[in-house]
Structure formats: structure tokens, C-alpha cells
Amino acid sequence: MNAPTAPAEVTRAERAARQAEVVRALLAVLPAHALLWHAEDTVPYECDGLTAYRQRPLVVALPETEAQVSAVLKACHALNAPVVARGAGTGLSGGAMPHAMGVTLSLAKFNKILSVDARSRTAVVQAGVRNLAISEAAAPHGLYYAPDPSSQIACTIGGNVAENSGGVHCLKYGLTVHNVLQVRGFTVEGEPVTFGGTALDTPGLDLLSLVIGSEGMLAVVTEVVVKLVPKPQLARCIMASFDDIQKAGDAVASVIAAGIIPAGLEMMDKPMTAAVEDFVKAGYDLNAAAILLCESDGTPEEVEEEIGRMSAVLRGCGATAIAVSRDEAERLRFWSGRKNAFPASGRISPDYMCMDSTIPRKRLADILIAIGEMEKKYGLRCANVFHAGDGNLHPLILFDANDPDQLRRCELFGADILETSVAMGGTVTGEHGVGVEKVNSMCVQFSAEENAQMFAVKRAFDTKELLNPGKVIPTLQRCAEYGKMLVRAGQISHPDLPRF
Amino acid sequence: MNAPTAPAEVTRAERAARQAEVVRALLAVLPAHALLWHAEDTVPYECDGLTAYRQRPLVVALPETEAQVSAVLKACHALNAPVVARGAGTGLSGGAMPHAMGVTLSLAKFNKILSVDARSRTAVVQAGVRNLAISEAAAPHGLYYAPDPSSQIACTIGGNVAENSGGVHCLKYGLTVHNVLQVRGFTVEGEPVTFGGTALDTPGLDLLSLVIGSEGMLAVVTEVVVKLVPKPQLARCIMASFDDIQKAGDAVASVIAAGIIPAGLEMMDKPMTAAVEDFVKAGYDLNAAAILLCESDGTPEEVEEEIGRMSAVLRGCGATAIAVSRDEAERLRFWSGRKNAFPASGRISPDYMCMDSTIPRKRLADILIAIGEMEKKYGLRCANVFHAGDGNLHPLILFDANDPDQLRRCELFGADILETSVAMGGTVTGEHGVGVEKVNSMCVQFSAEENAQMFAVKRAFDTKELLNPGKVIPTLQRCAEYGKMLVRAGQISHPDLPRF
The missing domain is CATH 3.30.70.2740 (Alpha-Beta Plaits)
Known part of the structure; x- marks a missing residue:
């Protein structure tokens, strides 16, 4: 399969000469251990989570300081060399796939949490910090970082910014763009740049929203200020069965139309629940044409009230059975099926x-x-x-x-x-x-x-x-x-x- | 005072010749009643809510159809004539102040609510529809449009999009950018363009967020799809007194740090409450160095719980007195002072x-x-x-x-x-x-x-x-x-x- 970014015909000799030129320029601004260009060293970078497309980069740069990021960008700009920024490489659409004649700029060394401020409910983190590591650092304050892509144990906040990542809870808590206040980084010319700010709104054009989700096309981000939110006291989950997939679909719209924003609202059809149940025994209703998982979180009073209202709407839409998780173990069991849907499909x-x-x-x-x-x-x-x-x-x-x-x-x-x-x-x-x-x-x-x-x-x-x-x-x-x-x-x- | 957009020196004769040229071109695409250029007709458009800057436009165009908007833009583009879009002219920073050599493009005739869909909780409205008219149209469905700038009785949704307007409730419900799903309109060349969409997120660069708040610099918007939210069942307001303005400021941060997002959280200092109380008799504590108004809305259970938690935080921060509105009349009385702060200042x-x-x-x-x-x-x-x-x-x-x-x-x-x-x-x-x-x-x-x-x-x-x-x-x-x-x-x- 041809990679979409494959260059026009370049001979091996031409590529080698260009590689030598770029390596020489980058060795002037980076320590030797921060630069990879031999085939065996660059192979691990040849794809991200979209493994169908593979392409070794000319060079991988692993800068350790902002000054080095700036210097790498300046050098590449002078040489007209393409630059592909990379976080953990967990993306599913090939956003971090290398360019054959370009430099892959890894932010892996930017892995420090610079501050967690419980009072303003913000954290300042470097771009290479893992999504889950932010929540772990905020946990002693009863706070967490809301967007939770399924790769959250591995993916970085810089990658989340590039892809505007969501997760199971983004219905209620928003995407990355709703949870980031400011990003700092460098332009393609290596000049420092800041988008957004820690106060309400910013005047002029909203370049922060533009940069979030821009998949590394506008700037290289080195530091992110994220919002933190309080951990809910309680979460409970409804599992609702439907004998008709259309009724289940309508029930989803009806829950939202009733003014409820569940913490999660997921749906699986019968082929999916069958595959999953066989794999993880989540206790799903195998007779249902479709099931819905509807989560509520908040104070015990809020959760009780919302679970009651959601149950009433689901019944009104024709749910044939409704179960509500009685404790945290049961709630996690309900979710275990949903979270294992992909591997379960691989078994059938x-x-x-x-x-x-x-x-x-x-x-x-x-x-x-x-x-x-x-x-x-x-x-x-x-x-x-x-x-x-x-x-x-x-x-x-x-x-x-x-x-x-x-x-x-x-x-x-x-x-x-x-x-x-x-x-x-x-x-x-x-x-x-x-x-x-x-x-x-x-x-x-x-x-x-x-x-x-x-x-x-x-x-x-x-x-x-x-x-x-x-x-x-x-x-x-x-x-x-x-x-x-x-x-x-x-x-x-x-x-x-x-x-x- | 010189207007910041005053052109380089242009003689009266030059301006008259240019005006004749632009009028001739626009009369070819607009009916005569949709074009104003005599001084007595254009004077009402010479400023917006920022009255310190005034400038009559060359021409005012009042198109009635999208085809006419497109044709006006094409004609202006061909003539290199500046175009200033205008809603109700309530803006406070001169965003709609005319250009001396330009066309003011009024969207006043685009005043139709095209649809209200309770199921998807959205409304499709033309750009010249008044902010409050959207909520009035949604009211039979128990819904409303959340952003509520103080000019909401007069200002238009198109102007709200241009300025990314907020309001007293934007702390909880967000700015315009958080409540608009899609805008349609025309580029400067008169080509139709759509930003955003009615489904979650959109791929590629987030041009919707860029256009919202761009103050008419990027495109002319003719139609907006807004989100609607359910009217809360109940709202109650706390009035808290502080003997020290620093304690009041700290209390604001503490409420938010406690994980509460009040429906409104406003502060007034002693000179302000004195001026206001003398004017509207809102029942404010005149001995306080500062007062806070903290509103909670939602179901009765949610409101009771949140009012209790907010009161505890405010007491912990040193509030010397706390009053909670007992009914809707008292809640509105608490707010009447805040809403009359500007006219009250005019009296002292x-x-x-x-x-x-x-x-x-x-x-x-x-x-x-x-x-x-x-x-x-x-x-x-x-x-x-x-x-x-x-x-x-x-x-x-x-x-x-x-x-x-x-x-x-x-x-x-x-x-x-x-x-x-x-x-x-x-x-x-x-x-x-x-x-x-x-x-x-x-x-x-x-x-x-x-x-x-x-x-x-x-x-x-x-x-x-x-x-x-x-x-x-x-x-x-x-x-x-x-x-x-x-x-x-x-x-x-x-x-x-x-x-x-």
C-alpha cells in the first residue's frame, strides 16, 4: 500500500545525501544521543496506531529542552525539511506517521508535570506527559483531568491536543478543546508562541481552538495548561435492554431531550453483546436487540435523582429490562463489556x-x-x-x-x-x-x-x-x-x- | 476624536465620486429601497454602542435574501470596497462602526426563526434574529438559549457570533462559542460557506471556533444553528456579605475550588452597593465592604444541596451575613441591584x-x-x-x-x-x-x-x-x-x- 505522503521519486543515493545534510545540521544543535537515523533505530517510529501505513523517517530528533526544540525547527526550516511532531504514537489515523524525507520530532522527553494548582483547578504539564499521569498527580487534591481516550494510560497530552481527543465521558465533560486553557510551543520558524490564556476568553481571533485538533500542522506544542475537575463522589450505571434497535436509538435522543446529560451514554447491538459476553461475562442481556449503558455521577442526591429520571425516560421509550449498578464492582463489570468490545470482536x-x-x-x-x-x-x-x-x-x-x-x-x-x-x-x-x-x-x-x-x-x-x-x-x-x-x-x- | 479607521486624506469630491460608483454597482443587485446613501439616511448607522467613535458609511445595504448578500459582496469585492457587517448595533467596542469609504451591510432583514427542534434541542435562525426572541420561540418546549448579554432584548445572534457574547450565566452555560453548532454565510468574495455542523466535532481545522468572535473580519454570517438548553425547574440566589474585599475575592476562588459551578457568581464593592441601593432598594447590606451574589439552578434537590454547600464555603471564607432568596420575587430583587449597577453609577x-x-x-x-x-x-x-x-x-x-x-x-x-x-x-x-x-x-x-x-x-x-x-x-x-x-x-x- 502506498503511503499518502510518499515523496515524488527519490533515489536511494539522493535520500542518503539529504539524510547526511539534515543529520549534520541537527548535530550542531542537539547532543548525539538525541538524534536517530540508522534504519534499526528509526524503525520503531515508522507508524503510529494506524499500522496499515508505514514509512521510516529520515531522522528522529528527541530534544530535551525548549531551546533544542526551537533550534531543531530553525534548522529544518532553513533546510526546507518537513517536521512531524510525535507524542506516544497511539493515534488511530496516522497523524504521526513519518514523512520519508522529513524529521520526526519526538516530545517524549517533555514528560514533566510542572505544577498542580488545586485553587485554580489547573495543571501545567509538558507535552509528553501521559494523559493518566495528570489525573494521578491531581488525585491527592480530589481532582482529575476529564478527557479519557481509551489509550489514556499511554497517550500524551500533546497528542490529545493535536487530535482534540475525547473519551467515554466527553458527552458531559467535553473534548480536549473544552479542557485546555493555554498551549505554549514554537512556530515552524522556531519562534516561541502562546495560544490561549488562564483567564476567561482571550481577545482577537481564537487561535487556541484552531491549534487544538490541528494534527501538528500549525505549530509544535511543548507545554499545556489543563483544567482539572473534582472527582464525583459517586457514579452509578443503568443497563437498559431493548427488543428493537430503533427504540434504543430513539431512547438515546429522548434522554438528552429530557434535559439530562449522562456522564456516559453508550450503545451496543446484539452481535456486539454476544461477542462481548462470551469474552468477559459482563452480565449483559443476550436476548436484547440492543442495550444502553447510561451513567450518572455527582453527589449521592444528584445521582439518585438523575438515575430515577433516566430510568423513567428509558421505560417510556420501551426498555424491556432495566438494571442499576448496586456498587462500584457492579458498575465496573457493566463497563468491562463495553471496554472490551474491540478485542471481543477479534475473537469472532x-x-x-x-x-x-x-x-x-x-x-x-x-x-x-x-x-x-x-x-x-x-x-x-x-x-x-x-x-x-x-x-x-x-x-x-x-x-x-x-x-x-x-x-x-x-x-x-x-x-x-x-x-x-x-x-x-x-x-x-x-x-x-x-x-x-x-x-x-x-x-x-x-x-x-x-x-x-x-x-x-x-x-x-x-x-x-x-x-x-x-x-x-x-x-x-x-x-x-x-x-x-x-x-x-x-x-x-x-x-x-x-x-x- | 479621530476614528481609528479614518481613511487617508480623501477630498469631498473624491468621496462623492466613489459613492456614486458604489451606489451604481449595488443598485444593479438590490432593490432601491434596500440601499441608503443620503447623509440623513446613513446618520443612524454612524456608530454602535461605543458612541465615542462616529463615522458615516459611504452606503448602507439592507439585503433581504442570501442571493442579495452574495451579490453585494461580489460587487464590493470587484470594487475593492470595505464591508462592515452590522446586527442591532448594540456592541460596546465599536465593532460595527462604519468605514468612511465602505459599505455597511445590515442583516436587519434576516429576522426569521427557521425552525425549533425540541428533540435535537437546536434552533435554526437567521443572523438578524434577536437573542431573546430565540428563547421566546423555544419557551413552549421548556427550552431557552443560554448566553444572555445584558443587551439580549435588542442584540442579534449574528452580533453575538461576531463578538462571542457571554452574560451573567456564562460561567455555567458558556459563551456563544459553546452554544453554537454551525454558522452559514458568505466569504468576502460572495461564495457560500458553512462552518461547523450539527454532529459532534468536525474534522480538519476548527474554523467555526475561529469565526465565532472574529468581529466580522473573516466572513458574513446569515444563518446560525444554536443549541437550546432546558429551563431549570428552580433557581435560588445567595447574598453574602464580607467585611473585607480581599476575603470576598478569596471566597469566589474557594467556591469554584470546592467543585461548584454556580449559575451566576457576581461581586459588588461598597461604593457600588451604596449607589445601587439608593437607586433600586435591592435590600443590600450597606455595611459590607463587598457582597457576593451566588445563584444555583436545577431540580429542587440539586438546588438545595448546592445552596447548602455554597453557604458552607462562604461562611468558611468569613462571610459576615448570608441571605438566601425565599421565592422568585426575592431572587429577582437581589438581581435588580446588580442589573442596575451602570445606571446607578450614572446618578452619583x-x-x-x-x-x-x-x-x-x-x-x-x-x-x-x-x-x-x-x-x-x-x-x-x-x-x-x-x-x-x-x-x-x-x-x-x-x-x-x-x-x-x-x-x-x-x-x-x-x-x-x-x-x-x-x-x-x-x-x-x-x-x-x-x-x-x-x-x-x-x-x-x-x-x-x-x-x-x-x-x-x-x-x-x-x-x-x-x-x-x-x-x-x-x-x-x-x-x-x-x-x-x-x-x-x-x-x-x-x-x-x-x-x-
Whole structure:
């Protein structure tokens, strides 16, 4: 498979000469141990969590100080060398995949928590600090950092900023952009820059929101000021069964329409619960067409009141059974199934492809019906697990990658889900980012003018297009080529659709 | 006073010729009744809520359809004519002040509520719809639109989007950017454009957050999709007295640090409560050095629990008296004083200048002490009313504009408050925007590089710099001139400081 950022034809000799040039420049500003360029040293950096795309970088730089980050950027800018910033490499859309002729700039050494201030409920952390480490440092104050991507034990706050990461609790507590007050770092020219601030709002253009989720295309972030929130005193979880998947979808919209923002609101369909129950014994209702998990957190009084109201709404929407976790052990057991949905799918099918589109919450039932029809159309099964409260779908298409026809049908199935999501007013990615994986889908999501507008903003930060080039925003030419291959209304015209 | 956007010298004949040219072009795309250019017709548009700056526009266009908006923009772009979009003209920083050689594009005719969807809790409204009209349309569904600037009876949602408006309840419910899902409108070239969407997040760069608060510099918005939230069942308000202003400031930080997000958290000092009580008889404690108003809303159970916790924190911080509203009439009476703070100030002083800086919440006591010292330094009184929960200050400097020396000292006092706020980690404007009023202050807030970065982003949308030129982002030259006049550490070097 060709990496989307593969350069125009470059000979081995040309690459070696360029590598020597870049290494020489970087050795002038970094200690020798902070620079890797031999093949065996750079292989560990050849991909992130999207392992389908692999590419060794020219050089990996591991600066230890802000002055070194600045110097690396200045050197790369002078040499017109692309720069790809990297945190823990857990991203699922290839945002940290290296550039063949570029420098991978690892923030791994920026792993210090600089301060935790309980009074202002903020922490100042370096970009390479792990998401969970922030909550661990805040725990003695009864505080934690809210966004909790499933990779939170490993992923870094810098990566979270780049991807605007969410998690199971983002329905109530927001995405990264809602939990970060300020970022500091460097422009592509190596100049120090600060976005946002620790006071309410900031005047002028909101460049902080622009930088969060920009996937390393606008600046390199070295330090982040995050908000901390108090740990809820109590959390309880409802497991509700439905005999009809449409009723379950409608129940999700009804809970929100009733003015309740659950701490988590997740949905699994019957193929999913069957796979999961067989794996972890979470106690799920195997007769249900779909189950919902609805969590409430807060003071005991708040939780009791909210659990009562949610239960009433779910019953009114036709829930056939409702169980409420009686203690923390049972609550964790309810969640254990949801959290093991992906590995459980791996046990019932040789391969699966995980999608990440979103739809407006009220269209949940519609997309479920549409996916059911696609199962027949493409002759493949699909297990569904959703961040339902957000309208963020994770359909898992089950297939055997060793069967080329199944792979082809799976890819068409995936493209159909994405296009149908956009047609329903949704988006092609909810929380995994665009990276290299979804760059073709951006042609479906946005008009040529809208993509051009994003490019113009990108160039306002990075005139030479050196920061993470080839990712996120498709070129006009790329969209034109992709347009020829599009599936819509059953027109399957190209057998070699790129893998989403 | 010179308007900051005054053009280079243009003779009356040149202006008349240019006006004829622009009118001719716009009459080709608009009906005659939708175009104003005679002096008596354009005078009502010469300023917004910042009446200190006045400038008649060349032409006022009042399009009635999106096609007409597009055509006006295309015509202006072809003629290189500046365009200033205008809602209700209630802004306080001159964001809608006309350009002498430009077209004021009024969105007044875009006053339709297109839909209210209780199920998805959203409304689709045209840009000229009044803020309060949205809540009125949503009321039959038990919903409302949360941001509530004090001008909400008159201001439009388009203006709210331009200024990222807040209000008394934005501590809990967020600013405009947290309550808008999507905006539609036109680029400076007259091309249709959509930012954001109705599903969770959107891929690529977050241009929606960038456009919200961009003060008409990036695009012209014609339609907005807003979030609606359920009306709380109950609201109650605590009035707490303190014998020391520092203790009151610390109490604000302590309430938030205890994990409580009040629906409103406002502070007034003794000069303010005295002025207000004399005016509206709100029942304030006139012996207190400062009072806090802390509101809780939600279900009766939630409110009872939260009022109890807030009262305990306030007592722990040294509150000398605590009263809790017993019914809705008493709650509204508590708020009547706060809401009449500005007119009350008008009764005790010939003139007042209202500032709008912010500071990190934990610095509240520090800025109050600093303002107290500035009162002595500049020989003027200052009454303080704060959105304390947000750290958003509204110090009212009391002076007599007919005394030139008082005016001069007042302006220095104001500049000193802004600079001190920035030095404490705050910002020069909390909710009133930059417009023309604070454009010099942006030189204090941001480095030359940061302002240049904002300009680059602006040009990525508007290469010819035709949308609301001269506002918000200062030029390098402007900052250099302002730097010569700066007051800091008592250096008062220029007698004619621009009025903030």
C-alpha cells in the first residue's frame, strides 16, 4: 500500500545525501544521543496506531529542552525539511506517521508535570506527559483531568491536543478543546508562541481552538495548561435492554431531550453483546436487540435523582429490562463489556475494520437501519458499538482480509457508512482524527472551497508547508482522483478503493 | 476624536465620486429601497454602542435574501470596497462602526426563526434574529438559549457570533462559542460557506471556533444553528456579605475550588452597593465592604444541596451575613441591584468609564487592592462590579468629562487597569470585544509576532482586507506609536492617551 505522503521519486543515493545534510545540521544543535537515523533505530517510529501505513523517517530528533526544540525547527526550516511532531504514537489515523524525507520530532522527553494548582483547578504539564499521569498527580487534591481516550494510560497530552481527543465521558465533560486553557510551543520558524490564556476568553481571533485538533500542522506544542475537575463522589450505571434497535436509538435522543446529560451514554447491538459476553461475562442481556449503558455521577442526591429520571425516560421509550449498578464492582463489570468490545470482536472474526463517523443524535435509528441494509448489500456482518450520546459511531465491519473479495466489499461498506453519515448531517470522523486515514473522506465532507480555505489557514502558520505535510487537508487533485472512485447510490465503479 | 479607521486624506469630491460608483454597482443587485446613501439616511448607522467613535458609511445595504448578500459582496469585492457587517448595533467596542469609504451591510432583514427542534434541542435562525426572541420561540418546549448579554432584548445572534457574547450565566452555560453548532454565510468574495455542523466535532481545522468572535473580519454570517438548553425547574440566589474585599475575592476562588459551578457568581464593592441601593432598594447590606451574589439552578434537590454547600464555603471564607432568596420575587430583587449597577453609577457621577478586563480568578483580591491604590494615584473614585466567577472585571471609573484633567487621569487609570490585568495573567477584554476601542490594548496583550499571526489568518480568509478593516488587530506601526505613550510603573509620558 502506498503511503499518502510518499515523496515524488527519490533515489536511494539522493535520500542518503539529504539524510547526511539534515543529520549534520541537527548535530550542531542537539547532543548525539538525541538524534536517530540508522534504519534499526528509526524503525520503531515508522507508524503510529494506524499500522496499515508505514514509512521510516529520515531522522528522529528527541530534544530535551525548549531551546533544542526551537533550534531543531530553525534548522529544518532553513533546510526546507518537513517536521512531524510525535507524542506516544497511539493515534488511530496516522497523524504521526513519518514523512520519508522529513524529521520526526519526538516530545517524549517533555514528560514533566510542572505544577498542580488545586485553587485554580489547573495543571501545567509538558507535552509528553501521559494523559493518566495528570489525573494521578491531581488525585491527592480530589481532582482529575476529564478527557479519557481509551489509550489514556499511554497517550500524551500533546497528542490529545493535536487530535482534540475525547473519551467515554466527553458527552458531559467535553473534548480536549473544552479542557485546555493555554498551549505554549514554537512556530515552524522556531519562534516561541502562546495560544490561549488562564483567564476567561482571550481577545482577537481564537487561535487556541484552531491549534487544538490541528494534527501538528500549525505549530509544535511543548507545554499545556489543563483544567482539572473534582472527582464525583459517586457514579452509578443503568443497563437498559431493548427488543428493537430503533427504540434504543430513539431512547438515546429522548434522554438528552429530557434535559439530562449522562456522564456516559453508550450503545451496543446484539452481535456486539454476544461477542462481548462470551469474552468477559459482563452480565449483559443476550436476548436484547440492543442495550444502553447510561451513567450518572455527582453527589449521592444528584445521582439518585438523575438515575430515577433516566430510568423513567428509558421505560417510556420501551426498555424491556432495566438494571442499576448496586456498587462500584457492579458498575465496573457493566463497563468491562463495553471496554472490551474491540478485542471481543477479534475473537469472532479474523479481521474487523473500525469506523469512526458521527451523525446527529436524532438520526441514530436511521443509521442503524441503513447499516443493516448495507450488511445485506455487501454480504458482510457488522457489530455496532457507539458513543451514542455524542452520535459517534464505531461500527465494526467483520471480514477476512485473506479473501480479496471480502476486503474489497469491506472497504466499500466502510466508505458507504462514511458517506451516509455525511448525508445525514454527520461527519467522517468523531474522535480519531483525519491524519492520513481519512484524508480522502475530507473530499466527501467538504467542498473544494472549504478545503481550500483550510489550506489557506494552514499556510498562514506555515508558508512552506513543512509541518506534517500531506495530512488532514486533501489537495484539489486528490479529491478529483477520489471522486472517480466514489461509491454512492450503489455505483461501485472502482475495485481498489483506498482503505479508510 | 479621530476614528481609528479614518481613511487617508480623501477630498469631498473624491468621496462623492466613489459613492456614486458604489451606489451604481449595488443598485444593479438590490432593490432601491434596500440601499441608503443620503447623509440623513446613513446618520443612524454612524456608530454602535461605543458612541465615542462616529463615522458615516459611504452606503448602507439592507439585503433581504442570501442571493442579495452574495451579490453585494461580489460587487464590493470587484470594487475593492470595505464591508462592515452590522446586527442591532448594540456592541460596546465599536465593532460595527462604519468605514468612511465602505459599505455597511445590515442583516436587519434576516429576522426569521427557521425552525425549533425540541428533540435535537437546536434552533435554526437567521443572523438578524434577536437573542431573546430565540428563547421566546423555544419557551413552549421548556427550552431557552443560554448566553444572555445584558443587551439580549435588542442584540442579534449574528452580533453575538461576531463578538462571542457571554452574560451573567456564562460561567455555567458558556459563551456563544459553546452554544453554537454551525454558522452559514458568505466569504468576502460572495461564495457560500458553512462552518461547523450539527454532529459532534468536525474534522480538519476548527474554523467555526475561529469565526465565532472574529468581529466580522473573516466572513458574513446569515444563518446560525444554536443549541437550546432546558429551563431549570428552580433557581435560588445567595447574598453574602464580607467585611473585607480581599476575603470576598478569596471566597469566589474557594467556591469554584470546592467543585461548584454556580449559575451566576457576581461581586459588588461598597461604593457600588451604596449607589445601587439608593437607586433600586435591592435590600443590600450597606455595611459590607463587598457582597457576593451566588445563584444555583436545577431540580429542587440539586438546588438545595448546592445552596447548602455554597453557604458552607462562604461562611468558611468569613462571610459576615448570608441571605438566601425565599421565592422568585426575592431572587429577582437581589438581581435588580446588580442589573442596575451602570445606571446607578450614572446618578452619583457626571460620567463613568466602564472597563472590561479579566484576570485569573485567584488574582481577584490582588487586582482589587491594586485598583484601590490606583484610586489614590489618579485621584479618582472607582466602583467595582464583577462577573467574579469568570474573573471578568467591570470597574467603573467615576469622573467629570468636562474637567480635562479628570478625563486625562481617568484614561490613564483605565490603561493602568488593563495593563495590570495583563501582567496578572489576564486579558484586556472579557466580553465586550476589541473592535476599535481596544485595538491599542492588543499591543499590550500580544507580541508583534502574535498579532502578525492573527493578521496572516485574517488574510487567509480575506486577501484584500476588505472585511471590517482597521479593527481588532493592530498594525506594527500602531503598536510602535502606542508604545511611546504607554503608562507603566508611573511613567505618564503622553498627555493625550487614546480613550479605551
